[in-house]
Amino acid sequence: MIQIGIDFGGTKIEAAALDPSGAFLSRLRTPNPGGYEQAIRAVRDLIQGVEQESGRKGTVGIGAPGSPSPRDGMMRNANATFLNGRPFQSDLEAALGRPIRLANDANCMALSEAFDGAAGGARSAFGVIVGTGVGGGLVVDGRIVEGANGMGGELGHVPLPWMTQDEFPGPACWCGKRGCLDVLVSGTGVRLDHERRTGVAMDPPLIVEAARAGEPDAVSTLDAYISRLGRALAMIANIVDPDVFVLGGGMSNVDEIYDLLPPVIAQYAFGGLWQGRVVKARWGDSSGVRGAARLWS
Incomplete structure (x- = not known):
């Protein structure tokens, strides 16, 4: 069938x-x-x-x-x-x-990538969608871990960890709380953060293009994004320690992040011993x- x-x-x-x-x-x-x-x-x-x-x-x-x-x-x-x-x-x-x-x-998304995608062969995989919003999912031994209340992997609505003084308390989220990853490490979050910093509204692909060209404000926005996403993944590493993180959604197409994220995760993960992988979803959309x-x- x-x-x-x-x-x-x-x-x-x-x-x-x-x-x-x-x-x-x-x-x-x-x-x-x-x-x-x-x-x-x-x-x-x-x-x-x-x-x-x-x-x-x-x-x-x-x-x-x-x-x-x-x-x-x-x-x-x-x-x-x-x-x-x-x-x-x-x-x-x-x-x-x-x-x-x-x-x-x-x-x-996490199940697909664990089954025959970028996380194939890994015992545990944490999938993160960084698109219009932020979503997460955990797969262990080929099965989704949903949790007792069906909220397992709900990454978008936890606060950004290790906030700096400038970041606290974070922007308001549609869920009613502040500082959620959904409004800080999504594509929407990149656009809003850049506008807060510069007063200029730009879509994420244009911000990334400007950062690649060395435009200082865009570089600053992208650096802040890498730091925030890296801290978020370090928090998951401290709790779950998956073999591999798989990224999907629009921001997963920024190829530079796959080299830049691991050092940030290692910096914030407990003990500095993290040596996992961060990969792009094989099957994309x-x-x-x-x-x-x-x-x-």
């Missing part, structure tokens, strides 16, 4: 069907309609579409923002806010007439949908 994954993003929803070797049989996308009932129908139609294209039915896994409560199944903490407080998984199962599996999108499909593996 084929494996079907759904990557439920803020602007688009993607479905993909994988054969047993992991090759794509079919891929379809549709804009996120921005409403709950419409989203249920959109996911149903995408699954029917990839099954029709591939000529086979399959298992279905969903990678979604936020996560379902292990107590009542209601969605929580999704930035697609119309999902919050709704039984997304059970409503999809009713619409499809079959069981599905659902996990946080960052968990799906496809990691989420592939990991969702792998929820049945």
Whole structure:
């Protein structure tokens, strides 16, 4: 049987069907309609579409923002806010007439990369999405570690560790707290930090380009970003000590960070003994949908 994954993003929803070797049989996308009932129908139609294209039915896994409560199944903490407080998984199962599996999108990215991606062969992998926001997921021995409350790996909403006096208390986060990694080490955080420093609004790719050209303000912004992301990963190293960190999302495409992050992690990790790896996701933007499909593996 084929494996079907759904990557439920803020602007688009993607479905993909994988054969047993992991090759794509079919891929379809549709804009996120921005409403709950419409989203249920959109996911149903995408699954029917990839099954029709591939000529086979399959298992279905969903990678979604936020996560379902292990107590009542209601969605929580999704930035697609119309999902919050709704039984997304059970409503999809009713619409499809079959069981599905659902996990946080960052968990799906980590699972994909641990299964046959950049973390293949590692016993433990921590995936970090550094895009519009920040997400995290931990995979050990090929299984997602969700935790007793389904919050395992929720990296975006812990405060930046080892804050300097200039950084404290940090900018306000949409979750209601201040100094969260979601608003400091995301692509959005880079843009806002540069604007706070300079008064100039620039998107992250332009900031990176300017830093490569030696523009002092852009260099300062990128240096601050490397320090903050490195401190965040050092905190995870102190708690989990994964074999490998895998980075996805827009900021993972800044190739310089893979040489610059390890010394920062080693500086802040307890005892200065850290010798792990930081790698770029092999499957890039496809990691989420592939990991969702792998929820049945």
